[in-house]
Amino acid sequence: MPPKVRQRGKKPSKVRKLQQEQEEEHKESVQPVASSSSSSTNHIQLQADYIPLSGDDAPSSTAPHQENGDDGQPNWVKLGDRPSKAEHEAPFGYVDAELKAYLRAGWDRVIELEAQGYAAKSTLTALTAASSAVAQPSSRAADEEDDELALLLQATLKEMDGKELLLSTDPDTSLIVEAILHRLPAKPLRVFVDRLAGNFAVLAKHRFASHVVQACLATLQPAVTLEHAAQEHFQQHTHRANGNGKAAASSAYASDTATIVNEDGILRSATQLILDIAEELASDQQLLTSLVTDAFGSHVLRSLLCVLTGRSIQAEPSSGTAATAGGSDLRSRRSAKFRTRKAPAPGSAAAAGSSDDLLVVIPDLLFSRATTLRKEILNDAGVDVVRRWATDAVASPLLQLLIEVEADSLNSEDASQWKGSLVDSFLNGFVSTPPTGEEAQKDVYLETSLRDSVASHALQLALERAPSSTASRFFDTYIRSRMAKLCVHPAANHIVATLLRRLDGAELQTAIAEMTKVASGMVKEQMVGCLQAAVDRVVQLCAAESEAKDLVQAVSDAVLAAFRIKSQSTEEEGLKLLVPAVLALKTRKAYLHTFGAHLKKEERDADGKGRKRGRDGKAKGGKKKSKSAAEGSDQEEEAPWSMDASYELPTGEATVQGSLLLQSLLRLPGPAAPPRAPAKRTFGRPVPASTPTPAPESWGSALVLDSLLALPTLVPFARNPTAVHVLISSLVPPPSSTTSSAVDYVQSARRRKLSSSLTAALPSYCGDKYGSRLADALWFSVDGFTKEKIVKTVIEHDAEVLKGPYAGYFTNKLQLQLYRKGKVREWNEAVKAQKAPEVKKEEASGERMHKAVVVETKRAKVGKKERGSKVDGELDSILGQI
Known part of the structure; x- marks a missing residue:
């Protein structure tokens, strides 16, 4: 064919x-x-x-x-x-090149004006000004006048009029629109958001417009606060000590006075705009479900939930990350990289109101709408749907936020209240109906989620917010007798650390005993998060005097076993290598092998006997060591070492994890000082031979303090940005909650010796960038006699002290002029008048506060007649304005 x-x-x-x-x-x-x-x-x-x-x-x-x-x-x-490619990229059309050039030129001019000192009058700036006006009222004559920056923003908005949708979907102009939104006052901001109404479903799924919607929600949040906050709210927020919790409710909110009615129509308030956005996204159940797993819509839903529940999501206009924990991870890493590469460069004078501790006021309408929106998103989702979201990299952060919102309302240890909750569904009834069998009852999904890089985040949060009985039961079922593998797993070690922070004293004692056997493997894998969690939990349980000493000794032995350090050794060695080894996160032998080269250099230079080298440059006699390699390594480990004050710690020798572990150890109590025996009078008779006194005990905070005192010098640690925090924490004793004869929280004798050692070496580090902060902490922690000794030391070594570029920050506190003139009385009064700077300390309780600073405002309860008269009055005022 x-x-x-x-x-x-x-x-x-x-x-x-x-x-x-x-x-x-x-x-x-x-x-x-x-x-x-x-x-x-x-x-x-x-x-x-x-x-x-x-x-x-x-x-x-x-x-x-x-x-x-x-x-x-x-x-x-x-x-x-x-559907064409243009329908996805530009659903509302493309932006003209002339308008793009105009916006870019206008934004460059905005950057120049901010560099000159101009500040935009944004909603965030207005909220900060309202908060500060309570304490310091100022005249607003200068603020009422429009400066050049305000006029430029008005001109830019005029050019954007009618083209908001086009500009929001363009990859170049959407970044400029985001930056402009963070600089707009409340009224033009509400006008811009009102222009986007009816298209939020399309914008939320767009790659670039979704970030514009997030910027709208972030800037509408302070506008809602300004609409509903009363004067007493700002006063309560100003005088609140820690800024956590909710202030008293207010009944001043009776009507939405921010609504503007004129011949152009009705401009909705910021509260109504947020409600309408939530209503528009939730009008179609299929659309709302698709947003959960959408790469761009999921971020919009999380931002909307944060605004409705009162979690502050304020961020600087130049940054791509949110400021608080409630709004963290609202932008993906890919978005952050894109913004750093293509986003407009911020000015030197950033937004003046970017603060982490801002007042957030939400009305009861938004708070109740958050509960309704959470139910609409879940839509009676079963166990399979919830678990599928947990393993999805896009939907998992939204699921975690839903768990937090639900757990805040169920803050109780009663397991019956958690029946049917989101946490109970995710754990497949592990909270309400726990399994009673042995290993055969283990859930395969939970076993896999322990090691999954995505689902482990949701599982960790669920176990953190679940009742403590559930956490203990989960630890016994899935973690116990398997800590050797789970504590060093990249994902599972975070879940184990979370569970360790929720165990009681008896369960923690058993867990620490098991951890002691496998702790050295955690150090070798550079994963000491579980060890850190055990120490932190012991710090919380130290309030119980009966079990404090046993727990502290057990966790101290676990730390020593992890780093292969023996506490019972010669006096010369002692615990000298504890602080350097923990800082480097290496065992004692590995530390000497890796960072011990500079310790032997001085001996070789002093002897003057360098090793002979051949013509090829290699040292002779290298093969002779192979016969006794083990003996040589043991001698190297046991050989005494010293450290020069000019030595600079490398980056690998001072890790952040090691520094945090040492700081946690310093918060533990230590052994109490033995009671002094009364003096015996011999009346000229020969003194009998005294019995040998036992070696002093060393556990808890005494481990770190003894190691610091045994070091040859502390100057290299004082100049390191990571190790200096250990020295600062060692100077400040933890607050002693109880007085006990078995433990000592203050360890005053050891801290006094450490202060003397730091005072003697003060001229060597007080002029350093990080050492000056240690000098400040030393100055505020010692008594008057030691302060006078510090001043004499600075005057004696003034030439060496003044060489440091940061020495002035420390010497300004010493009042050297008064002391040099001999005015000791005036110097004492001036020194006593100084106050140490307040440092926000973490709470002793292990519970994490998931709620931002929220003040709820509720409508006033009025009768039918009064309500009808108020409605008639509002209608008359609206008709009068028209």
Whole structure:
């Protein structure tokens, strides 16, 4: 059979095949194609891709060209009903190049004005000014005048009028729109958000417009606070000590006075705009469900939930990350990289109101809408749906936020209240109906989630917010007797650390005993998070005097076993290597092998006997060591070492994890000092031989203090940005909650010796960038006699002290002029008047505060007659304005 001869013309494409299928469907339909109104269009679509050259089909092929000529559009524009690329990238159209250039030039001018000292009057700035006006009222005459920056923003908004949707979806202008939104006052901001109404469903799923919607929500939050906050709210927020919890409710909110009615229409308030955004996204259940797993819509839903529940999501306009824990991770890492590469450069004078501790006021309407929105998002989701969201990298952060919102309302240890909750569904009834069997009852999904990089985050949060009985039961079922593998797993170690922070004394004692056997493997893998969690939990449980000493000794032995350090050794060695080894996160032998080269250099230089080298440059006699390698390593480990004050710790020798572990150890109590024996009078008789006194005990905070006192010098640690925090924490004793004869929280004798050692070496580090902070902490922690000794030391070594570029920050506190003039009384009064700077300390309780500073405002309860009269009055005022 001869091969088939291919017809001349275009090669059939996928579009051609699609059109052929459509043609066959139309032929099989009941209604003739020719009689339908769309027959000409379909005929054009079928003939656009392939035009035969035969004479029979020539007349039929001319008709489509005539119809296309009437429309003035080429044939390829009308191909099919498939969504085009432009429909996804620019659903509302493209932005003109002239407008892009204008916005870019205007933004550059905004940066210049902010560099000159101009500040935009944004909603965040207005909220900060309202908070500060309570303490320091100032005249607003200068604020009422529009400066050049305000006029420039007004001109930019005028050019953007009617093109908000186009600019929000453009990859270049959307970044500028975000930055401008953070600089707008409340009224133009509400106008901009009102222009986007009705299109939030499309904008939330757009790659660039979704970030604009997030910026709208972030800037509307302080506008809601300004609408509903009363004067007493700002006063309560100003005088609140720690800023956590909710202030008293207010009944001043009776009507939405921020609504503006004029001939142009009704400008909704910020509260109503947020409610309408939530209503628009939740109007279609299928759309709301798709936003959960959408790469861009999920971030919008999280921002909306944070605003409705009162979690502050304020961020600087130049940054891509939120400021508080409630709004953390509202932007992906990919978005942050894109913004750092293409976002407009911020000015030197950033937004003046970017504070982490801002007053957040939400009305009861938003708070109740958050509960409704959470139910609409879940939509009676079962166990399979919740677990599928937990393993999804896009939906998992939203699921975690839903767990937090629900757990805040269920803050109780009663397991019956958690039945049917989101945490109970995720754990498959582990909270309400715990399994009673052995290992056969383990859930396969929970076993996998322990090691999953995505689902482990949701599991960690669920176990952190669940009742403590559930956490203990989960630890016994899934963690116990498996800590050797789970404590060093990249994902599971965080869950183990979370569970350790929730165990009671007896359970923690057993867990620490098991951890002691495998702790050295944690140090070798550079994962000491579980060890850190055990120490932190012991610090919390130290309030119970009966079990404090046993727990402290157990966790101290675990730390020593992890780093292979023996507490019972010679006096010269002692615990000298504890602080350097823990800082470097290496065992004692590994530390000497890695960072012990500088310790032997001085000995070789002092002897003057360098090793002979051959012509090839290699040292001779290197093979002789191979016979006794083990003996040499043991001698190297046991050999005493010293450290020069000029030595600089490298980055690998001072890790953040090691510094945090040492600071946690310093918060533990230590052994109490032995009671002094009364003096015996011998009346000239020979003194009997005294019994040898036992070596002093060392556990808890005494481990770190003894190690610091045994070091040859502390100057290299004082100059390191990571190790200096250990020295600062060692100077400040933890607050002693109880007085006990078995433990000592203050360890005053050891801290006094450490202060003397730091005072002697003060000229070597007080001029350093980080050592000056240690000098400040030393100055505020010692008594008057030691302060006078510090001043004498500085005056004696003034030439060495003044060499440091940061010495002035420390010497300004010493009042050297008064002391040099001999005015000791005035110097004492000036020194006593100084107050140490307040440092926010972490709470002793292990519970993490998940709520931001929220003041709820509720409507006043009025009768029907009063309510009707108020409504009539509002209508009269609106009609009067029109």
